[in-house]
Amino acid sequence: MSNSGRKRPPLVADRRYPKAQSKPKAKAKAKPATRTSRKSRRKPARKRNFIVAFFLGIISWVLRLIWSLSWRIGLITAAIIGLAVGYVAYTLPPVDQLLDGRARGSVTLLDNKGDVFAWRGDQFGGVVTANSVSPHLKHAVIATEDKRFYRHFGVSPRGVASAIRINLREGRGPLSGHGGSTITQQTAKLLCLGVPYDPEKWKTEADYESDCRTGSLARKIREAIYALAMEAKYSKDEILTVYLNRAFLGAGARGFEAAAQRYFGKSAAQVNPQESAMLAGLLVAPTRYAPTNNLTRSQARAETVLKLMYEQGYLSDTQHASAVASPATLSEAAQKKAGGYFADWVMVTGPEFFTRDTTEDVIIRTTLDQRIQAAAEDAMRTVFEAKVKEGSEAQAAIVVMSSDGAVRAMVGGRKTRVSGEFNRATMAKRQTGSAFKPFVYAAALDLGRSPLDPIEDAPYCVNVPGSGEYCPKNYTRKFYGTVTLTDALKNSLNIPAVKLAVESGLDVVRTVAEQFGIASDLAQGPALALGASDASLLEMTGAYAGILNGGSAVVPYGMTDLRLLGSEEPIFSASSGIGERVIQESSAAQLTWMMRKVVTEGTGARAALSDREVAGKTGTSQSARDAWFLGFSADYVVGVWMGNDDNQPLKNVTGGGLPAEIWRETMQRVHEGLPPRPLPMRAPKPPTSQVVTPQPHISDEGRRTRGTIDNMLRGILGADNR
Template structure:
């Protein structure tokens, strides 16, 4: 062994041989205290109990794993490699991402748990009520959305393209949230110093619209992200886009593209042009502020931005862009427009009573004829716009023989006022109420040619006056109605009793309360135009009850019938002979009385005018064998018009509408076939002046303040001065007569009336009969031929004499003049 240097400490070794050297060896470098130079006490090193091959192997493994430590021999251990900055950054970033992801998952799970259970199922779209005409044409959509849902294939392709271009360009590539879009929005907002762009995807917007409240807070935003991710896993991109377009709000009460297209452009979503689609897409940023009904210029400016985005995305070419941008800004109507919306409102008012709560989309089939509806709207608006007599509003109702409402106009312009004056306004009808007085009188024994006396009449404290404050002496009942003589109507009301007149009016369809008072003869109790028009319809259809109705059938979108109007034959409420006489008398109102402006070429027209005190209300209700139509004109505030009477502007409106409604139809007479056989000359006043048509085509009801109060003691039979006493009658006009009729003398050719005058007729009691020529021209004698008087094999051919009346049933399913529609309804 080589001699050691002087003073060098000999270190101990353990074991012997090579194995011990490898196993454990201590050098001077392992000492804690330097070997040189001190006399400090030294502690004997204690041998390690775990020294040996096993210990060495364990240390070697630790060294390999941790990269440091000695090798157990005299060799110098390898130096540990130092990590660079990038490696440390990656290690830290990985750790942060790992724990951040765990925290994010936990946060999402927390807010997901807080979502209500129903948030995990897409709620049904609010039900839509699609209202169509009798021919199936769309009239309106009603419901919370204002329009039905449409598929992507059913709408204009420009709509989804425009929406994606301005709201979510990467819609088909992201997974519900768009990180790039969020970064872009953050950058744009930072540059602008304000929120000018959002980072929400269409999926997020759908989640917000369908599931969440509009609150702006971190919890709602996180829930929006959760639901967007869920929607992307549950539905396809096309399904999400379709749901979005059918549920997003476009302003002005329109939810969904179909409702918006109808609202702003009055067309279906499938017909929307490029420029219109850009406008709709632009509304999504601020539906109320950018609405073309409020600010068309702002809406157009936003639409141009949408067009630019579509051009950048190569969804349109330069030519399409220029053409659409060149379109002028147009102000949309401020509200739904069109008279058909009055009918739609009525449907929504009644639908719950017909089918209960609407929980799914339904289709309501109405009785409205859209062509007639447009004609009616045009007649009302054109007449009011051209009038200079201080008239601002009007209404029109037209029904057929079954009571089906074919047209209804509730005001001058629906967009301006949605109040339905045809249904909800109650007004005094004036003389338009008189037909019910005359019908009651006919049922109690009077006849059209019965002579009554137009003279000063006193009923309690009330003295009814005619329009011109003149009296005409003896006149027939028919002439009194044709020229709307107030004195005669009052006399007849007293004779038959106001209660009987009220009963007749209610039987015909008047539902409004009627005061039991003689003044009802002049129409002082308020009614609606709809019920008054419906009450005239039995005269046109042969005596059947004609209750106005609007809904034929209600189905769901699959065609399942939820409601259908029955086809039961309504009851007969007016005897056929009464119908014939009323039609004859009301026809004379139009041919020679106050309603001459309502005449139609080739058609038999009957009707009645009505005017109230101070010209506040003017009415005309008339009918043909085809339609019964009522018209009202006036002002909502009750302001007087300038001498507008029922025979002037209302008759003009009626004529304008009915002329269009009857165009191309074959003319048909009214039912009844009653002919009084005379064409009366104009009546003259008692002063002897020639009328020369001096009637002002009007009649005015007296001031209601001058009427006797309802509590006046008129319970006893009225004894009006000059009134015609009532003939003997039965309480039920359709029951067998309990009172034997007055015996009649044999008819002679000289008898101009064809029957003996009824008892009490003025001009026959206590005074000589006036010459017939002073009352009316001579006419042929009336002959009555009953069916049981005919031979069983008789065949009637040729022309029936004008005075003949055939009574009894007729074979063949009804009169040849019955309309086909009416035949179909009642059979035959």
């Protein structure tokens, strides 16, 4: 077939793209199906709750504000703390100036042989360092007080948080009770944050220390800053050194060297694990756990410390077992704690600047004989255990003295190992009863009377101006007729004693007693002769010492010399307490002979010793409130008092009973090993003619003569200068 007449299309490929058009076509509407399918591929939008969005926005803003403020405040606080720490560290002194911070010094008391028997004040044994003490002691302190000491920066947040949790759990305030303090913080407290003791601000050192330990929040913050400053200024070992030297460890011991010497009689460099544990255990409560107060309690606390040391690796199994099996014990001196009452008396009577208020370390040598002290304590204990009903509250006191007034022993009560207790030997003023009568007879003998002179024991009354008639009665309520002065004294008859006192002159008798050393106020009336006045046992024993030494007064003394630590030259010394003569030596010798009869034939028979001569006198006050026995051998004078602290009458006790037995037991122990020596006594010459008994009513001429004699005696005795 032919295609003539028809036009054939050109041979070209199909257009890939549509041909551009001159005029845009109208946009075709999208198909609903297509739009719906695209929507189905998107996640539907959720509308946010307006209220929730509002509060979330506020919280977000607050958090951003807190963060913005907190890091700025933290930065400022850190800068302030840093400045405060830097300033405090700059003001801290060299470490060697912080080692002895006592406000007062120590007093070490030595006995008559030079052995230490007591300590008073704040004892400081010398400087020790963290490296010079026993390693066991160093480990015990760290294990007990701050096991992370070498790892923290002075304050332990973990320890503080733990302490607060424990306090709250135990029902206390967060800052009350456990403190969570590090050793550095405890050292800061010991230094009182650098505030020195000012006696004008604080009445006592105890007030000062109490103020230093105030537990307020402000105080805790200052303490933390001070601790951080110490860490910045000193090394760890230097801080520990300050702590070891300043810690109070009971019984007046400041620092571990003093405590080691006080309790164990050795240096802190020599203590073993169990001794170290006992010392470290004192830090929590020095007075409560002091081994001198309660050794068993202290040992139990030490066992706890040993367990801590073992758990922290400071002790091996063998060391721990050995230490627990052999707990620490006190040194011999600490066990005895000898002369507690005696030491207190020396401290009270010594020069105040070098005893009670000393700022120096003082050494005092005393007259105490520890053997005699132990003998007196044992004698009292023996009699009370054997003769006094269990539960009795009766008390007793003993003084042992040499004839020159040197006090060798003093027991101020039934509790013997004490310090700071009421001392009945020196503080109690009690009626002396018939124990006063030797001074009546001393006056009469010095006026010319003889021990063999007769005197009438019969009804007798004397008029006392302002009081009326005074009629003494004998203890037995009987009359014995004509007796000698010796019989009257040995049987302790009252009527002859009053007669003799009136005859000699009450002023004369009073002067003789005062000159012999009875400083208490003496009665003015005739009852003076029967011991109506009060006196202490120490006064009475000193007065009897005057009779033994031949009639010279003595001043009881306990200190022989006082010197500063490190000095060989004494500041004070004494070798005798003998003073002026009171009565003639012959009168004293005759009086001693009469008092010897009291023991061999009279009311003091229970006081007799089988191996040596002794003399003495019984005394029982009104209603048997006080019972006395005082007497002497050629070597020692011993005084014994017995009574109740509330002044209630004793039951079935007189001076010739239990006091005489305590006296005898004391004398037997005191004289062990001493050869017997005769008393310095003189028997009277037999009378050549009968002496007429003086009458109580004296004529005017007799009164003038008596006045002359009295004046002469006063001149001899120095009564005008008393």
